[in-house]
Amino acid sequence: MSQNTGTGPGDTTAAKSVQIHDPTLRDGHHAVRHQLGSRQLRAYAAAADAAAVPVVEVGHGNGLGASSLQVGQARCSDDEMLSVVREALRNSRMGVFMLPGWGTVEDLKKAISHQVDLVRIGTHCTEGNLAERHLGFLREAGVDAHAVLLMSHMASAGRLAEECARLVGYGATGVGILDSSGHYLPADVTERIGAIRAAVAVPVLFHGHNNLGMAVANSVAAVEAGADIVDACARGFGAGAGNTQLEVVVPVLERMGYSTGIDLYRLLDAADIAATELMDAPPSIDSVGIVSGLAGVFSGFKTRVLDISRREGVDPRDVFFELGRLQAVAGQEDLIVDVALNLRATDERTASHV
């Protein structure tokens, strides 16, 4: 493989292009309790920019305005994160993420004042209409706005396609699904992306998690089913078992004949920088990662589940399966305490009967 994995802008070959969207500095925050500092943000953003990664997304793991006790307080404010990354990017576009109910239009205005290029508004997969006001605001403001559906394994392909069509109506310039739990197998992705592709005319995106070791395979399935945008993080830096690994999925797609425009050596350099600067160890598929993927629970719950399970003396795997049974969705971290306390009470009752 040549050093440049992509076909440059001047190339006339008709390779289908896939746009890579890199949320290392946003989703990766889940893996380090939202504690990335400005030096780390700057180092990685500059490296990703040098590799010609098209979009670099930054922020608290749950997006703008989400720093909280509920999901973890970030080291840097949104303002600090956005200004540092903005300065570090010369060619890559800067992206942010926001969940209505957590962030508001005030947060979007702040991001616009930092010259954000692309905003993603996320909602739970069946609640797309919560994004109507925010997408409308961004459309008025002339900001590129994608809408993403979280925990998308909880809805059928038809329902996701309907939601996506509605989101386009609200003004989304791109739509797609997040496998927030790392629950999908490739056939699930093919079916869902295919349905969405058939329902909308805007770019379609897929965001994978690696709980069951399927993130790259699922991303490939998404592209083959018509996805235009794939999310991926350096070293898979992300919640729980991690995300689709950026420096793996890019050359895989290139080998399949898709063009990403990304420079391979610079990409590998950026991933090495991420490994040394951002994390103690890259995400791995450990026991709770597998269980949370099987249970279909938001990967971002991991650190909180481990903390609380240790404190209450319960098995974190039981906590994950119980959260799955309750159909907990991203943001409902306050349920973890109740689940752990109930399990402990059940354990104690059982023990007293022995």
Next chain:
Amino acid sequence: MERNGRLSAVVLGAGLIGVDLMTKVMRSDVLDLRLVVGRDGASPGLRQADRLGLRTATDGIRSLTDTDDVFDVAFDATSALSHAEHAARLAPLGTVLIDLTPSQVGRMVVPTVNGPDALAHRDVNMVSCGGQASIPILHAIARRHRVDYIEVVTTAASMSVGPSTRLNLDEYVGTTRAAVRALTGVDKVKAILNLSPARPPAMFRVAMSLLGEDLTDTSVRALVEDAARGVRAFVDGYRVTACTADGEKAFVAVEVTARGERTPEYAGNIDIINAAALHVAERYAADRFATVGAVTS
């Protein structure tokens, strides 16, 4: 105008909140529900009002201004974006407005915390479901302890949240935060809203985290239980599901089981804000009759 010892009332808005409110107002001994106003005569809410034998109208606020009827109390269950206009149009008529939208226009009232404030204002705002569920407890703790930070996370079942509320998420967050600040005196406040799509639907729940000093388990628990008892006096299904404190941090979770006739159990969000609104209206009626009685005697 009062008739047979009851004040005349109108419900503006026939969504999920408006429908539950109708059934509550109909049961009141001091309010006479004369009209329910919606936008679409074929909507489930207005059809339900018809079935209950209530008079309905579809002209929005004009149904109140372009009529000879005089309404003592109007409940606004429309949208935060419409309330300011409703308040302006009704002001000359002397109608007392009880606003169930998170508009932040009128005086924010939480019955067990600043209930009497409502009597001095013609436009009373019921804050939000999360505000009604959390502020009694937060106020009780903040009055006795140093509290530096408050966080309120509300989770409502998706099926209990109608279209207007969905468009008003920013107003929900802003109004809840403003009310917690104003009624606890704590400056650093964060409000968050989650919708749960779970089936069967999740119970309405509000989780509160506080950072401060000397937040001991014994002290916090007593304050929380006392505050919860006060709310239970008019919201039967209100209960504390978790309460822990370790000195610097306290965590309290409450759930509200709805007891409305036609409102499903999980929709405690609708039940608590409507029960609070009815409480304010009945208090106003009692005050008004007491004053009238004093004048005529």
